Amino acid sequence: xxxxxxxxxxxxxxxxxxxxLVAVRAYPMERLLDVLREELGLTGTKEGxxxxxxxxxxxxxxxxxxxxxxxxxxxxxxxxxxxxxxxAEDERLHALQQAFLDCGGAQCGICTPGMILAALxxxxxxxxxxxxxxxxxxxxxxxxxxxxxxxxxxxxxxGRRGIAG
Amino acid sequence: MNTNRIVGKSMPRLEGRGKVTGQALYVDDIVLPGMLxxxxxxxxxxxxxxxxxxFGPGVDWNEFVIVSAKxxxxxxxxxxxxxxxxxLADGKVNHPEEPILLLAHPDRRLLPQAVEAVSVEYEPLPxxxxxxxxxxxxxxxxxxxxVFKSYLIEKGDLDAVWERADYVVEGEYATGAQEQLxxxxxxxxxxxxxxxxxxxxxxxxxxxxxxxxxxxxFNLPAERVRVVQxxxxxxxxxxxxxxxxxxxxxxxxxxxxxxxxxxxxxRMEDMAATxxxxxxxxxxxxxxxxxxxxxGGEIEFAIDGGAYETLSPVVLSRGAIHAGGAYSWPSIRxxxxxxxxxxxxxxxxxxxxxxxxxFALERHMDRIAQVIQLSPAEIRRRNFIKPGETTTTGQTVTxxxxxxxLLDRAMEISDYxxxxxxxxxxxxxxxxxxxxxxxxxxxxxxxxxxxxxxLSSVVGVEGCAEGSVxxxxxxxxxxxxxxxxxxxxxxxxxxxxxxxVSIARPDTQEVPNSGPTVASRTVMVVGxxxxxxxxxxxxxxxxxGLLGAIYSPEEFRAAVRAYVAKNGKLQALARYEQPEDxxxxxxxxxxxxxxxxxxxxxVAEVAVDLTSYSVSVDDFVALQEVGRxxxxxxxxxxxxxxxxxxxGFALYEKVIWQEGRMQNGQxxxxxxxxxxxxxxxRVYFEELGNVHGAFGAKGIGELPMDGPAPAIINAVEDALxxxxxxxxxxxEDIFDAVANERERERxxxxxxxxx
Numbered sequence: 001x002x003x004x005x006x007x008x009x010x011x012x013x014x015x016x017x018x019x020x021l022v023a024v025r026a027y028p029m030e031r032l033l034d035v036l037r038e039e040l041g042l043t044g045t046k047e048g049x050x051x052x053x054x055x056x057x058x059x060x061x062x063x064x065x066x067x068x069x070x071x072x073x074x075x076x077x078x079x080x081x082x083x084x085x086x087x088a089e090d091e092r093l094h095a096l097q098q099a100f101l102d103c104g105g106a107q108c109g110i111c112t113p114g115m116i117l118a119a120l121x122x123x124x125x126x127x128x129x130x131x132x133x134x135x136x137x138x139x140x141x142x143x144x145x146x147x148x149x150x151x152x153x154x155x156x157x158x159g160r161r162g163i164a165g
Numbered sequence: 166m167n168t169n170r171i172v173g174k175s176m177p178r179l180e181g182r183g184k185v186t187g188q189a190l191y192v193d194d195i196v197l198p199g200m201l202x203x204x205x206x207x208x209x210x211x212x213x214x215x216x217x218x219x220f221g222p223g224v225d226w227n228e229f230v231i232v233s234a235k236x237x238x239x240x241x242x243x244x245x246x247x248x249x250x251x252x253l254a255d256g257k258v259n260h261p262e263e264p265i266l267l268l269a270h271p272d273r274r275l276l277p278q279a280v281e282a283v284s285v286e287y288e289p290l291p292x293x294x295x296x297x298x299x300x301x302x303x304x305x306x307x308x309x310x311x312v313f314k315s316y317l318i319e320k321g322d323l324d325a326v327w328e329r330a331d332y333v334v335e336g337e338y339a340t341g342a343q344e345q346l347x348x349x350x351x352x353x354x355x356x357x358x359x360x361x362x363x364x365x366x367x368x369x370x371x372x373x374x375x376x377x378x379x380x381x382x383f384n385l386p387a388e389r390v391r392v393v394q395x396x397x398x399x400x401x402x403x404x405x406x407x408x409x410x411x412x413x414x415x416x417x418x419x420x421x422x423x424x425x426x427x428x429x430x431x432r433m434e435d436m437a438a439t440x441x442x443x444x445x446x447x448x449x450x451x452x453x454x455x456x457x458x459x460x461g462g463e464i465e466f467a468i469d470g471g472a473y474e475t476l477s478p479v480v481l482s483r484g485a486i487h488a489g490g491a492y493s494w495p496s497i498r499x500x501x502x503x504x505x506x507x508x509x510x511x512x513x514x515x516x517x518x519x520x521x522x523x524f525a526l527e528r529h530m531d532r533i534a535q536v537i538q539l540s541p542a543e544i545r546r547r548n549f550i551k552p553g554e555t556t557t558t559g560q561t562v563t564x565x566x567x568x569x570x571l572l573d574r575a576m577e578i579s580d581y582x583x584x585x586x587x588x589x590x591x592x593x594x595x596x597x598x599x600x601x602x603x604x605x606x607x608x609x610x611x612x613x614x615x616x617x618x619x620l621s622s623v624v625g626v627e628g629c630a631e632g633s634v635x636x637x638x639x640x641x642x643x644x645x646x647x648x649x650x651x652x653x654x655x656x657x658x659x660x661x662x663x664x665x666v667s668i669a670r671p672d673t674q675e676v677p678n679s680g681p682t683v684a685s686r687t688v689m690v691v692g693x694x695x696x697x698x699x700x701x702x703x704x705x706x707x708x709x710g711l712l713g714a715i716y717s718p719e720e721f722r723a724a725v726r727a728y729v730a731k732n733g734k735l736q737a738l739a740r741y742e743q744p745e746d747x748x749x750x751x752x753x754x755x756x757x758x759x760x761x762x763x764x765x766x767x768v769a770e771v772a773v774d775l776t777s778y779s780v781s782v783d784d785f786v787a788l789q790e791v792g793r794x795x796x797x798x799x800x801x802x803x804x805x806x807x808x809x810x811x812x813g814f815a816l817y818e819k820v821i822w823q824e825g826r827m828q829n830g831q832x833x834x835x836x837x838x839x840x841x842x843x844x845x846x847r848v849y850f851e852e853l854g855n856v857h858g859a860f861g862a863k864g865i866g867e868l869p870m871d872g873p874a875p876a877i878i879n880a881v882e883d884a885l886x887x888x889x890x891x892x893x894x895x896x897e898d899i900f901d902a903v904a905n906e907r908e909r910e911r912x913x914x915x916x917x918x919x920x
C-alpha cells in the first residue's frame with residue numbers, strides 16, 4: 001500500500017510557475033497536481049484519472065510534458081512549470097488556444113488544457129508536424145468528446161501558420 | 166433557404182474562451198469557505214442483509230460527520246420513474262458499490278483510510294448476474310418476476326407470413342456494457358441553510374431531475390431547493406440520473422454538518438459505481454422472399470438493467486422502437502423486456518437502447534444478405550422504408566427521405582463496390598485482411614411518444630437593461646454546443662448580432678424547466694421554443710411602439726433598453742405544445758413515436774492483422790440527413806465524437822464483471838480510442854429540413870452512436886469470412902473464432918433454412 005502523503009511533515013518547495021517564482025509548503029509526496037490546484041489556485045490543470053493515463057493534468061516541467069498527477073511535489077523544486085494559465089498574454093490568446101476555438105477543438109473542455117500543453121510540447125519539437133506526428137504526439141491525452149479530428153486540425157493549423165500566428 | 170445570417174454558420178463556441186484558457190470552473194475547481202469533503206462507504210457484496218457496521222480503530226471518528234439512511238428526512242429514494250432506488254442502503258444491499266454510509270471531513274486526504282476502516286458485516290444472499298440468470302428466476306430480486314418493464318409492438322399479420330416465406334433467417338446478437346467515460350468525474354457541492362434551504366452545484370445534464378429528487382429526499386418545498394449546473398466536462402447520458410444520487414449524498418452531509426460539503430468521485434469510484442450502457446441480447450427471426458423482400462419478423466430484445474429500475478423502461482422503449490431500423494416491415498412483432506440483475510443500475514448512454522438493437526438488426530441484415538445471396542447493399546435497398554410507408558409503430562413517414570439515394574452516395578464516396586472486389590482478391594495472399602461494411606439506420610429525435618407532451622417544457626427569453634437578450638432554459642451545455650446553437654437561433658430569430666445574445670446559467674432559481682438535456686431534443690425541441698419566445702420579445706417591442714417592422718441590431722438594442730427602463734422587465738415565455746399530427750397510444754405502443762427521424766448510411770473499411778488479430782478502422786464515411794445543420798463545425802464535432810465512441814463500443818471497450826462488480830474500472834485497463842487509433846472520419850450532411858425543429862433542425866447528438874459498431878463488425882466479417890455476433894470484439898475473440906473456423910474444415914458462411 002502507498003504511504004499516505006501526510007505521513008511526513010510539510011516542507012517548503014519553491015519553483016517557477018508561468019514565469020513567476022512561488023514558494024509553497026507541501027508534503028514531499030503530495031501530487032504536483034494538488035499543489036497547483038489547491039495551494040496555487042491554478043485549477044486550469046484538471047484531474048481525469050489520477051494514474052497518468054488521460055493526460056488532463058499535463059503541464060510542462062522545464063519544457064518536458066509530464067502528468068502532474070504522477071509528479072511528487074518535491075520533484076518540482078527549482079523547476080520551471082508552464083500551465084494553461086501561462087499561455088494567453090492578457091487578452092490575447094495563444095495561437096493554439098485560438099486555433100482550438102476556431103476549429104472546434106474544445107467541446108466539454110475538460111481535456112483541453114492538457115491537450116493544448118501536449119500540442120505546445122509537440123510544436124516545440126516539430127514546428128511543422130505531419131498529421132502522423134500530431135496523432136502520435138497527442139496520443140497520451142484522451143478526449144471523449146471530439147474523436148480528435150478537430151483537435152488535430154487545430155494543431156495542424158498552428159503548424160502551418162506558426163505559433164506566432 | 167440560405168438567407169440566414171447566423172444559423173448555418175460556424176459561430177465560435179460561446180463558452181469556448183473559458184475552456185481554452187483554463188478559466189472555466191468545473192465543480193472540483195470550486196471551493197466554499199469551511200467546506201468539508203465527503204466520501205461514500207459502499208457495499209462489497211452483490212446482495213445480502215447488513216447485519217453489523219463497526220467503525221474500526223486508527224481513525225478519530227469524532228472528527229467525522231457520519232450519515233446513514235436514518236438521517237434522511239424524506240423518502241429514501243432517488244426519484245425518477247418508480248423511485249425504487251434507495252439513496253442509502255437501509256438494512257439490505259442489492260448490488261456491489263451500493264451506497265451504505267457517508268463520511269465527511271475537512272481534510273480530503275483522510276477520507277480513503279476512514280472509508281477502509283468502516284467494516285460492514287453481511288448475511289449474503291444468492292445473486293444473479295446475467296439476462297439468462299434473471300430469466301430463469303432462480304432468484305427473484307425485483308418485483309414478481311425480475312422484469313422491470315416489457316413492451317409488445319405489433320404490426321400486420323405476422324403469423325401468416327411464415328408459410329409464404331422462401332427463407333427464414335434467424336440470429337442472436339449481443340452487446341456489452343459501455344462506460345461513458347466523460348473525462349470529468351461526477352461531483353457535487355451542497356450547502357444547507359435552515360432558512361433558505363438547500364443549494365447544490367455540480368456536474369449534471371438535468372438540473373430539474375436533481376431538483377425533483379432532492380425535494381422528495383428532504384421533504385422540502387420546491388422553492389427551498391436550488392440546483393445549479395457548473396461547467397460540465399462531458400456527460401453522454403452518464404450524468405442524466407446519477408447526479409441526483411451524489412447531490413443527495415452531499416446534501417445529507419451538508420445538513421448534518423451545517424457546512425458545505427463537496428463530493429467528487431475519483432475515476433475508479435466513478436467507473437465502479439455509476440451507470441453504464443445496458444448490456445443487451447437481441448434475437449431475430451425474419452421471413453424473406455426469394456426476391457429479397459422482408460415479409461415479416463419477430464424480434465426479442467432484452468436488456469440488463471442492473472439492480473434497480475431507474476431509467477431502464479425508457480431505454481428499453483427507445484431500443485424496441487428502433488429495433489426495426491430504417492426498413493419497411495409489412496408485419497412485425499417486437500417483444501422487449503428490461504430485467505434485473507445484481508449489478509449497479511445501468512443507465513443512459515448516447516443512443517439510449519438504439520445502438521444495441523440497431524447493432525443486432527444491421528448485423529442481421531448482412532446475415533440475410535448472405536443467406537439469399539444478395540449483396541449487403543442490395544438487401545438494404547430492397548427494404549428501405551419510403552415516404553408514405555409506416556414504421557413498426559405505425560407512424561407514417563412524411564419526410565421526403567430517399568434512403569436509396571443516401572446509400573448510393575455513401576457507396577460512391579467510400580468507393581464501396583470497387584474496394585469490396587479488390588479486397589476479396591488481395592486478401593487471398595495477405596495476412597492483413599481487409600474488409601468493408603455498411604450500416605443504414607435512423608434515430609428518432611426528442612422524447613418518445615407522448616413524452617414531450619408530458620414534459621411540457623417551458624423556456625424564456627428576456628431583455629436586459631443594457632439592451633442585449635438572454636435565454637432562460639434549464640438545458641445544459643456539456644460539450645455538445647447547447648449554448649452556442651441556442652444563441653444562434655435567438656440571434657437569427659431577432660435579427661440581432663450573435664454577440665447580443667447570452668444564455669443564463671442553468672439554475673433552478675433563475676430558469677424555467679425546459680426539460681432534461683437528453684434524447685437529442687435540445688436543438689430541435691428546445692431550440693424551436695426559444696425561437697418562439699424570441700419572437701414574443703420582438704412582438705412586445707413592436708406593440709409598445711419602440712421597434713419598427715424593419716430595424717438594425719442597434720435599434721433593437723435601443724428598444725430593449727427603453728422597454729426595460731420603462732417597464733422594469735421584458736420577458737417572453739414559450740411552452741411546448743404537441744403538434745396535432747403527433748398522436749401516440751401508450752397502451753398499444755402505436756402511433757408517432759418521434760416528431761422527426763435523422764437518417765444515415767455509414768461505411769467502415771477495416772484491416773484485420775492476422776499476426777496480432779487487431780482491427781484497424783482505415784476509412785470511415787458517415788453520411789447523414791439531420792435536417793438543417795445550424796453550426797457546421799459543432800455538428801461535425803458531434804458526428805466524429807459519436808463515431809469515435811462507436812468504434813470504442815465495437816472494438817475496444819470491455820467492462821469486465823466479477824460478481825456484479827466492474828473489475829477494470831481504470832483508464833489503464835478500460836481502453837478507449839486515442840488519437841493514434843483513429844483514421845480520418847469523413848463526414849457528409851444531406852439537409853432536408855424539418856418542420857418541427859428550429860430553422861429546420863433535427864436531433865443530431867445520438868445518431869452517430871448507432872451505426873459504427875455494425876458497420877465495423879460487418880466489415881470484419883467481410884475481411885475474414887467469419888461471422889461475429891457480439892461486441893466488443895477484441896483481438897482474443899477474433900483469434901478464437903478464426904482458430905475455430907480453421908478447425909471446422911468445411912466452413913460455409915451461408916446459414917439459414919431454405920424452405
